[in-house]
Amino acid sequence: MQKKKIYSILNFVTAFAVTLFFSCQSESVPTNTISTLEDAPIAEGLDINMKYTDSGRLTAVLTTPKVLDYTNKNFGYQEFPEGVVLNIIDKEGKVSVVTSDYAISYMETGLIDMRGNVDIKTADSTHLIAKQLYWDQNINWVFTDQAYTSRFPDGAVNEADGFDANQDFTILNSRINDGIMVIEE
Template identity: 30%
Template sequence: MKQFKWFTGIFLPALFMAVLLLACENDLNQVKKISALEASKPVDSTLGVDVIYSDSAKVRAHMTTPLMLRQNPTDPNKGFYEMPKGVKIVFYDDKLNQKVAHFDADKHIVSTVTSDYAITSNMDKLIELRKNVVVKNTEGAVFTTQQLFYDTNKKLIYSNVACQMTKPDGTALDGTSFTSNETFTNYAFKQGKGTIATSGKLGQ
């Protein structure tokens, strides 16, 4: 009887620990395999990126980011660019051409967009901005959201998540989504609500 108690009191805990260690080792090996696969993915990194978007000799936008990661650079059709340290995009009016872009570009700014993160692909020419997205236009309006898309082909900017807009005159609007042109002068909110500042009395 004493021998049987020793067997159940010593051997079973030891067997349990062996199984547990084996399971941990298998999990560790799986983690190593996943890490090795991630490390083997081709990535190009570039510091201090400065990109000009133009159309028919007209400068449309200027994008800057401190760090750009190019994922899958071996396939230009499937590769995409990631900007994990944030991005800034400046939009210009139609009067700014490539010849004078470096001299008086600031005079032609119509809106600016900043975010903490951005990603874009080579195929759809769509830039997605995420986290603390802030837009400012020349009218002083400020748009804020957590996700914003810029379709460079259609010259369309839109968001499918909650967004807010405030103006210096006290106007404040909220919406579940919105669309806008590049200058943020022609925009529309979906299910918008808020306060619109007016001058004078209503009905006059």
């Protein structure tokens, strides 16, 4: 009789536990949480120093306080929300410095888009100020369609609506110019 009571209680507890187990429902993750994770960068770096080379020769050094890596996207890119300092080194070792408040680098095209207070100081002391500048790493070319101002070492000033130049700034093609030239007699 004692064994019958134990089996009855055990059967009751088992039936109760099975009922509780099957009555529980799982909660699904909201879809907006998943999309937020997909939009997040796969990596974040702080105080970064990137070096660019061409055939073993150092051609540029890019430093930034913060980089967000979105190379997991279909058209992968790296974002520099706190700006960059780009040192472009020519074949003779002369350095031109480009700074901006924001930049984005597209992996597939090799294009870096710099925006906000773009300031360029070339190796020969030419100083250019622009709102936006593109650097094409594949062909070593910089360009903009935005207005810019340049001050040359001889005191000449040029204002224009865009330019393109090699990354050494030894070739500079400017469009729609207005400026002051210094001419010695």
